[in-house]
Amino acid sequence: MTSTPPAGLRERKKARTKAAIREHAMRLFQEQGYAATTVDQIAAAADVSPSTFFRYFPTKEDVVLTDDYDPLMVAALRAQPAGLSPIEAIRRSVRELFGQLPDAQWEQERRRQQLIASVPELRMRIQQQYADSITLLAEVVAERAGRPGDDFASRVVAGAVIGAALAATRDGRTMADGATYFEDFDRALALLQAGLPVGPPEV
Incomplete structure (x- = not known):
């Protein structure tokens, strides 16, 4: 049987994932420029899929503005x-x-x-x-x-x-x-x- 993590644990994991995506995005923007950085690159750096990126941030702009x-x-x-x-x-x-x-x-x-x-x-x-x-x-x-x-x-x-x-x-x-x-x-x-x-x- 598999158990569902408690709500508090789920929320903490989501917060960590969101923070990791934002942190890697900002690092890549600084290293290679905003325009040259793609969502795929950000997702790969944060070790998530592009679809996971879009669950947290609807667009690349939102990773900065949110x-x-x-x-x-x-x-x-x-x-x-x-x-x-x-x-x-x-x-x-x-x-x-x-x-x-x-x-x-x-x-x-x-x-x-x-x-x-x-x-x-x-x-x-x-x-x-x-x-x-x-x-x-x-x-x-x-x-x-x-x-x-x-x-x-x-x-x-x-x-x-x-x-x-x-x-x-x-x-x-x-x-x-x-x-x-x-x-x-x-x-x-x-x-x-x-x-x-x-x-x-x-x-």
Whole structure:
């Protein structure tokens, strides 16, 4: 008789396979270029079949663009106290999610963001991801406020937050610059929370 692995074991094995595919893909992209790297090469390096690759990533682009941050952000936001304002709840969630990331994870993100910035088709696809992130964040903001999922005000809040994330990127910096980016993003959220007070520069 054969037994089915427990759900927790299955999920861990799937997570390891997904991480291995992504790791080998990024290595090959760095060594021989994104355009020159094929799905078959990535699958072979990760010791999986091409069909297994496509079970985890629908396209080659997705192996770069897919990350685990959105569901973690949603979970962190849902866990915040109900009485917090939307921006304060989001600030706390961002701190919890990104404030303690190890250096190795920031380095992985740096490589990923550099690749996205250098490949036109990835830059185009990331724009759609921003729109998807706004929709997802808006739904959770509305949920916390007891509003409908398509609430306009909640979508505006979510759009402002994603805009703040983009505005925190300066001089080619991305989220991968770790603490520096994280601090700037928090400052941007603080400005939103304060109602964007913009006046003449201090002398």
